[in-house]
Amino acid sequence: YYNSETILYLNGEYVKAAEAKMDFYSQSFHYGYSVFEGIRSYRTVSGETKIFKAKEHYDRLQRSAELVNLPYHWTTEELTAVTYEVLKLNNLQDAYIRPVVYAPANMSFVQNEQSFLVIEVWAMQPFLGDKLLRIMTSSFERPNPKAFKIEAKAAGHYVNSILASQEAKAKGFDEALLLDMNGNAAEAPGANLFYEKDGKLFTPAKGNILPGITRATVFEICAASGIEVEEKFFTTDELKQADAAFYCGTAAEVIGFDSLDDYKFPLKWEESVSRQIQLAYKNLVVEKARESQRPQKQETQS
Ligand code: PMP
Secondary structure, eight states: OOOTTOEEEETTEEEEGGGOOOOTTBHHHHHOOEEEOOEEEEEOTTSOEEETTHHHHHHHHHHHHHHTTOOOOOOHHHHHHHHHHHHHHTTOSSEEEEEEEEOOBOOSSSOOSOOEEEEEEEEOOOOOOOOOEEEEEEEEEOOOTTTSOTTSOBGGGHHHHHHHHHHHHHTTOSEEEEEOTTSOEEEOSSSEEEEEETTEEEEOOTTSSOOOHHHHHHHHHHHHHTOOEEEOOOOHHHHTTOSEEEEEETTTEEEEEEEETTEEOOSOGGGSHHHHHHHHHHHHHTTOOOOOOOOHHHHHHO
């Protein structure tokens, strides 16, 4: 993630990552009490570096901080400008950007008057291909929204993500699918879920998920392409009747499923509407004009 030359932004200054210090008595370190974002920048087709949905991400960072009572005294505009500067200082175009808002030294549970901000960036590896994911229904549920501010991207929630992901990998799967407290399909440890049936997309309704910015982008792509999409609660029994399915998130982009537990999704990925969404997303992030069409199969059917 960093070497001796890497620069990060820490409380108003650009400093070497290797020399940056954090307080070991921070409430964030002890209790997972911090909020963060996962953002990406891309080298666009014009050669320029663009942060994808910077406003949406920094607005969500602020919302996350407010939801868990961490003081927030930055603006989206200011942090967007700072982020471009950090990218430039590290000579990065295709990067992952990780801002974290964290608390000062405090071993009690009371609210602080102060909070701190770090922005780290690192090179994003080029996309590793379109290998479809083998997914396992996790034995871990997503955090109950009555126990957590589920819509805050809060660090502590991610112990749940780590456990679910580790369990799936230990059992030989690529990734986990977590259910919500009512037994409905919710999301991945770090991505949202969609499934496709008869050319239409479905995704879990809000309430028990992190409403992703990529999820919202999929809705935009669907609206622009005339693809129907519906939010609703559904079980894995219903998901196992689907033609295709995918996860989407800033890091994962759009990534298709091979299978869920013992169910193999029957539609060839190349022929799916989901694949069209994947291509449209890839074009969007690099600002390439879209030539996306609905699959041939759909047209000959009607
Ligand atoms: N759900 C969870 C639990 C996540 O951590 C993420 C990644 N931030 C997502 C969904 C997808 O969100 P986004 O599209 O905003 O990256």
